Amino acid sequence: MSADPALARFADIRAWVFDLDDTLYSSHTGLFRQVGDRIQLYLQQFLSITPEEAVEVRRDYYRRHGTTLRGLIVEHGIAPDAFLDFVHDIDHSPLDPDPELVAAIERLPGRRFILTNGSLSHAERILARIGFDKPFDDIFDIIRADFLPKPNPDTYARFLGQNGIDPATAVMFEDLPRNLEVPKSLGMATVLVVPRGTSDVPLEAWETSANAAHIDHLTDDLGAFLARLGPLG
Structure with a gap:
């Protein structure tokens, strides 16, 4: 010890x-930033909003619900599996x-x-x-x-x-x-x-x-x- x-x-x-x-x-690998970018893209596509609006929605859901996913489940009833598959579709080569x-x-x-x-x-x-x-x-x-x-x-x-x-x-x-x-x-x-x-x-x-x-x-x-x-x- x-x-x-x-x-x-x-x-x-x-x-x-x-x-x-x-x-x-x-x-520093930026791996989770990739996940963040995918979350932003999902919000833009699902809610038909601008990138700037997606930033604000993500920040709001994070504060009130703990994660964007939880916010989308509570407020929009999304299918979580599809969301998880989408946001985790990233390039792992920096790791x-x-x-x-x-x-x-x-x-x-x-x-x-x-x-x-x-x-x-x-x-x-x-x-x-x-x-x-x-x-x-x-x-x-x-x-x-x-x-x-x-x-x-x-x-x-x-x-x-x-x-x-x-x-x-x-x-x-x-x-x-x-x-x-x-x-x-x-x-x-x-x-x-x-x-x-x-x-x-x-x-x-x-x-x-x-x-x-x-x-x-x-x-x-x-x-x-x-x-x-x-x-x-």
């Missing part, structure tokens, strides 16, 4: 929970294998999970590209969540319940501060993954700095952070 006392709690962690997009890979991260996660004791607002098929494509060979005990996607995205408390409860996870021995890794508030309130340790070279907590314009109270650790290099933990278990 690392000699850093701030990391002492990780010796007791037995459930390692990771977000997917912009967490298990760097946001390179990350053997250091793969090795670091495979060394973790206990169980390892993905909790994502994306789809299972999207997650599987990302993980294969990074170089993972099924080291995760479960991939809990937006479909399993009944299309209720993080940070909805019911989604965390469903995920923890289905996997029999004790929050007191679990940690959540996320790139969005708002998605760490519920895990922290449940007793989980929290780690915010920020873009490389970043040292501040990134916040949306409508969020407040109070979100930082829900963040135990911040890192701009997930693989290096996990390696700092040293031998565990």
Whole structure:
């Protein structure tokens, strides 16, 4: 175990929970920006609106519903599978294998999970590209969540319940501060993954700095952070 006392709690962690997009890979790849562009295009086509209007609708749905998909389900009753297939139809070539991260996660004791607002098929494509060979005990996607995205408390409860996870021995890794508030309130340790070279907590314009109270650790290099933990278990 690392000699850093701030990391002492990780010796007791037995459930390692990771977000997917912009967490298990760097946001600098632009991969999730591709998803964002596809979301914009879907909104333009489905609602017959301009690109500028699509930006505003996406921002509004994100704030009020958690994701664009949830907003479209609630307000327009769309078929979610078609939406997910459309927005995840992206070019994965910018994403390179990350053997250091793969090795670091495979060394973790206990169980390892993905909790994502994306789809299972999207997650599987990302993980294969990074170089993972099924080291995760479960991939809990937006479909399993009944299309209720993080940070909805019911989604965390469903995920923890289905996997029999004790929050007191679990940690959540996320790139969005708002998605760490519920895990922290449940007793989980929290780690915010920020873009490389970043040292501040990134916040949306409508969020407040109070979100930082829900963040135990911040890192701009997930693989290096996990390696700092040293031998565990």
